[in-house]
Amino acid sequence: MTDLFTAVLNMSITASYVALAAIAARMLLIKAPKIFSYVLWLPVFIRLVCPFSFNSAFSFLNFLQHNPRLSSGAMEYVPYNIGFMQDPAVDVGIGSISNAVNSSLPPAAPMASANPMQVAMGFASNVWIVGVSLLLIYSIVSYLKVMDNVKTATLVRDNIFEADRITTPFVCGFIRPKIIIPAGMSENELSYILAHEQTHIKRLDYLVKPFAFLALIFHWFNPLMWLSFALMSKDMEMSCDESVLKKLGNDIKGSYSNSLLSLSVKRSGLLMGSPLAFGESNIKSRIKNILAYKKPKFWVVAAAIVITAVLIVSFTANPKNEDVSAPITYPEYDAEVLIANKTPYVGNNSKVVALIDALPLPAGIVRGTVELHTANQPYEITINLVMTDASDVTVQGVISGDAFYRNSILLFSLIDNVDIINCKISDNTGKYDDASYTFTYTREMTERLIGEDVRSYAGSAGTLKNLIDRLNGMSFDAERTSKDEQKEIKLPDFKANVSDPIEQLVYDAAVKQYSRPNDGFTVVAPTIFGSYEEGNKLKVFVTVFNMRYRLYGKTLSEVSGGIVPAAITFTKNADGSYTLDEYLEAMDGSFFPKSIKEYCVMPVSKKEIRGLSDKILDDYGDHKNRSELLMENLVEHLKSNDQKGIILKRVTDELVPLT
Amino acid sequence: MEQYKLFDAEYKFASLVWKNEPINSTELVKLSRDKLGWKKSTTYTVLRKLCERGILKNEDATVSAIVKKEDAQKYESQTVIEKVFDGSLPQFLTAFLGERKITEREAEELKRIIEEATK
Numbered sequence: 166m167t168d169l170f171t172a173v174l175n176m177s178i179t180a181s182y183v184a185l186a187a188i189a190a191r192m193l194l195i196k197a198p199k200i201f202s203y204v205l206w207l208p209v210f211i212r213l214v215c216p217f218s219f220n221s222a223f224s225f226l227n228f229l230q231h232n233p234r235l236s237s238g239a240m241e242y243v244p245y246n247i248g249f250m251q252d253p254a255v256d257v258g259i260g261s262i263s264n265a266v267n268s269s270l271p272p273a274a275p276m277a278s279a280n281p282m283q284v285a286m287g288f289a290s291n292v293w294i295v296g297v298s299l300l301l302i303y304s305i306v307s308y309l310k311v312m313d314n315v316k317t318a319t320l321v322r323d324n325i326f327e328a329d330r331i332t333t334p335f336v337c338g339f340i341r342p343k344i345i346i347p348a349g350m351s352e353n354e355l356s357y358i359l360a361h362e363q364t365h366i367k368r369l370d371y372l373v374k375p376f377a378f379l380a381l382i383f384h385w386f387n388p389l390m391w392l393s394f395a396l397m398s399k400d401m402e403m404s405c406d407e408s409v410l411k412k413l414g415n416d417i418k419g420s421y422s423n424s425l426l427s428l429s430v431k432r433s434g435l436l437m438g439s440p441l442a443f444g445e446s447n448i449k450s451r452i453k454n455i456l457a458y459k460k461p462k463f464w465v466v467a468a469a470i471v472i473t474a475v476l477i478v479s480f481t482a483n484p485k486n487e488d489v490s491a492p493i494t495y496p497e498y499d500a501e502v503l504i505a506n507k508t509p510y511v512g513n514n515s516k517v518v519a520l521i522d523a524l525p526l527p528a529g530i531v532r533g534t535v536e537l538h539t540a541n542q543p544y545e546i547t548i549n550l551v552m553t554d555a556s557d558v559t560v561q562g563v564i565s566g567d568a569f570y571r572n573s574i575l576l577f578s579l580i581d582n583v584d585i586i587n588c589k590i591s592d593n594t595g596k597y598d599d600a601s602y603t604f605t606y607t608r609e610m611t612e613r614l615i616g617e618d619v620r621s622y623a624g625s626a627g628t629l630k631n632l633i634d635r636l637n638g639m640s641f642d643a644e645r646t647s648k649d650e651q652k653e654i655k656l657p658d659f660k661a662n663v664s665d666p667i668e669q670l671v672y673d674a675a676v677k678q679y680s681r682p683n684d685g686f687t688v689v690a691p692t693i694f695g696s697y698e699e700g701n702k703l704k705v706f707v708t709v710f711n712m713r714y715r716l717y718g719k720t721l722s723e724v725s726g727g728i729v730p731a732a733i734t735f736t737k738n739a740d741g742s743y744t745l746d747e748y749l750e751a752m753d754g755s756f757f758p759k760s761i762k763e764y765c766v767m768p769v770s771k772k773e774i775r776g777l778s779d780k781i782l783d784d785y786g787d788h789k790n791r792s793e794l795l796m797e798n799l800v801e802h803l804k805s806n807d808q809k810g811i812i813l814k815r816v817t818d819e820l821v822p823l824t
Numbered sequence: 825m826e827q828y829k830l831f832d833a834e835y836k837f838a839s840l841v842w843k844n845e846p847i848n849s850t851e852l853v854k855l856s857r858d859k860l861g862w863k864k865s866t867t868y869t870v871l872r873k874l875c876e877r878g879i880l881k882n883e884d885a886t887v888s889a890i891v892k893k894e895d896a897q898k899y900e901s902q903t904v905i906e907k908v909f910d911g912s913l914p915q916f917l918t919a920f921l922g923e924r925k926i927t928e929r930e931a932e933e934l935k936r937i938i939e940e941a942t943k
Binding site: 316317318319320326327328329348349418419422423426448449452453456 | 831832833834836837859860861862863866869870930931934935937938939941
């Protein structure tokens, strides 16, 4: 559903540009017959319903500062994976607008189970679909009501019927359209009105309007489209008036206008003062247009045809895709193939080799054998590479190992239990004296570089692409040297010392839950929503911010962490102490709200605790207090371990002095 | 004497009966199709309604009138009960499109403009 909404959103943005241009072009064509303004709405309609188009250098959208991504012919301003982006960003093609929009988008909370943007997009698409449904139902009901009312309309002649409960003539039906006129119209008035309605039928306007309205329903959130629909309707009526005049001659101007006027005076007053009505009434501008109508001069028509044709093509075409060839140091990765070969075990020979072969190698390097060291930990992969052609090698940064580091990080992400990857390059060209180089990468290094467990990116092709994008923008050398030189200082996990016994229990349980002594020390910051005792059970509902850190010299880096709501159950012992029974975490992604609702029950009777899950979910939108508490606890922990002058280096490379 | 008010379509339909009564209902369906452009189901629906209101009667597939033509009267088409819809689009939309009622002053002004332009 979110994908569909994103597609509609992207079409809406393109259509908005085209609509603005069409409005501007209408001004240009003000002297020309209205039929030209009318057909200019066709590209807007195409943009609203069809995501794809052809590319052309003539495209009016070339004015956009940087072309939004064109994926298989569709303009993409709002990326489909916006919910999963580190920093959600749209590119509407005009820098200042994009910046304004982007600054209002919530960044991803890397540790949280669901990104705010993902939640926001999900919410927005729900609102969208509800709006679409309501409008569709409303329209269908209205249409059925009309059909029911005109069922008893009586035949006048041909396809003309009269009915007494309507005040305005209209065309009705899709396959065999009927003209329905109010009963009791004078023969004089009738002839002009019929000429008008018959022109509508001849030009298939009675089909245009419902389809345009259907498109409008799907883009209901875009006010420009409502304006466009109103203007399109006006252009349709006016050009229809003009063709009646063309057919019946200029002499009927007066009587034609008078029939229009008397029809609109007859209208009931129900619609008067409607806040939605704007500008001068349609009837006034129509009458003015009729009175001002002259048979257009030949050259005006000729010029209008040329201008309109050019505009339609340029409005419909997508900008020419100036294919900026990807930088050589950023080869194409096929995320789908990589995900398909994801494996938990380094011992899975075929998958591991398939992964290695799916990763691009720099020109002049070919793969030799692959060795899997799986006998005991640490598990290692050694990839033997052979240099066959040295000419490009230095240019492409092979010697610095960037390409291999990138590939290795992807392997660490996709093979769960590999610890070390060696890339051994032997020279077969003779140019470097048969030297061989080995680049060794460890999971530890990778996690320090990326700032989190890279396996978390291996969920889907979409998330993996985010990792690839991140790697693309990364400089490897600086990271590697600055951190590796420092020796790690091992610290114990955080030990809370609080007065509230329940809070103390929560701290101990949470640290125990997230502790991985071989991989840094753990600090937690819980928010407690309530504790419930029943029988000898105690159940505490919390949201815990947990984070593992490693200290290298004076630099502290974040290893991994998360913000996870949980229900912790304890048993009360005879001596008054408590033992931990269960630490139940909320589930990730779309199961998130449901899983919380499910565990918000009493410990023994399993009776629902009303309002609790809402409280937890509401609180989950903002992690500011928890982050502050985490920092306080971290500082306290460092102080109690006599660590002074420590600087925290965040995932974002931000440096925060702590003690 | 009580007056029976009929809508335009109902009046036209009743007129067919007054002119041809007594008439076989199958004949009436044919007649309605030719004169009014009605489907069979529409004819029977309107017939049923008028019978329920005691204006016509349908006995053994023969339709005749209970109320005489002189006692029936058409609703003035302008004193329409309640306008349910306007044209083929939902009402809020026609309002939005500026197809609102024009004020008397506007109407006068337009009349003047038309007269001037076509003098």
